[in-house]
Amino acid sequence: MSTDHTGRAESLPSVPSIDDPRPHPPLTEHFNTGTATDPDVGARETSSLTVDGEEVSVGEEATIIDALGEVGADEELSALCYYDREDTDRIGPRSECRTCMVETDEHGLVPSCSHPAEDGMAVRTDSTEAEEARSVNLDLVLSDHNLRCTTCGKNGRCELQDAAIEADVEVPRYGVFDDRDEYEPIDESSPFIQIDRNKCILCNRCVEACNDVQVEGVLRIEGSGPDTRIGFQNGADEMMDSTCVSCGHCATVCPTGSLVEQDYTDAATIPVPGFTQENSIGETIGEDYDGQPNPATPMKGNQTYEDDALDGEADDE
Known part of the structure; x- marks a missing residue:
């Protein structure tokens, strides 16, 4: 189930299997573009x-x-x-x-x-x-963010860091993220994009970039309250199991180090012996993926294969 722009629940179309003779809808038909964006709020006239x-x-x-x-x-x-x-x-x-x-x-x-x-x-x-x-x-935003900036790939190019510096924030009045009992594991499953949800401020930029700009329908915000987090529309736990095509637009618009291209995860870190981003968090997931032959994740690649196979069957007829 999904919701339309009014919040009403609507049914998603069923997905035929490779053996189903019906036309196979592309993955982007499984979500409605525009649902990530607020209704028009601008002025109606000059x-x-x-x-x-x-x-x-x-x-x-x-x-x-x-x-x-x-x-x-x-x-x-x-x-x-x-x-x-x-x-x-x-x-x-x-x-x-x-x-x-x-x-x-x-x-x-x-x-x-x-x-x-x-x-x-x-x-x-x-x-x-x-x-x-x-x-x-x-x-409030800073209190729910991993402030270990020296181990972050966005150190020195982070909008939240810039805002804190400009506002002369030394210690957030509502505490810091280290007061929590544990961090979320870093998602290292994709060779193209790393996800560190401990740095996510739930701004929703990545979701809109994915759904409304690139029209790929991979990301969503899921959960509620303290459990709200970046998730995947197909319900995957790791990015490699999502339908990501590794376009990188989510990382481009992310204001913090929550989504970073893998080649830049250590680009701006300050080398402190024995202290890195990964061991500062303590746990990663998805390291068992050996490689990825192309930017599309296996699920997206398999879907493309199925679409091509159905097209071939239609041509034969």
Whole structure:
């Protein structure tokens, strides 16, 4: 079962076997593109508003963070679950991390990434309430993150690390990840991408990149509460058993070291004798995979083989 954009449950199509004469649907028909993305939240028309006293105009479909960008005020906000680069599709908004909170006269505190820009709106990024909200939410994210940065492949190029440095965070007010009893094992099953869920901040960027940009339908967010984690839509426990094609887009958009290309897992680590990423966690899974002949995982490769075989049978007829 899956859910549509309204949250209602809907049945997934059945998957014929190799011996089934019916047309075999491609894997991407097993999920609905767009389900990873929030409903449209942008303005319906061009609007003029003020940001910290400076007037700015934005076009249709703009959110407050677009207005902040026009005056450079977005540099003061982390916006860890928001992704908008000139060379790729926009991902989000998700309103997951709430590190982009601003204050408005009309609506009080709102997440700038997902609140529409409204004509006549007055926005303040520097109010005491807005700054405190961003600080609290950043500390909440940090409290549920492995902060052993010296063993991380994203050390020095991590958006969460940058946000903490810019906010002068020394010790998160809600504790640190080391207070937990145990870490999740690192998924080393794929020779292309490593998954370290201990560094995941549940921003959902990777899920949207996988489902809505690359349209592969591999990743999902599963579980609830403290058990919420990155998972696979086919229910696999390890990436090698998923339907990943190793495009790497999930690692590209990940703001932390949760998803890293294997060649870069140690690229930015500080060599400390006897202390590495793997032994700092204590456990890995998937090391028994000897190799992978091509980027597609075995399940994806087998599916391609079945599709080709069915196409051949159809041609014979």
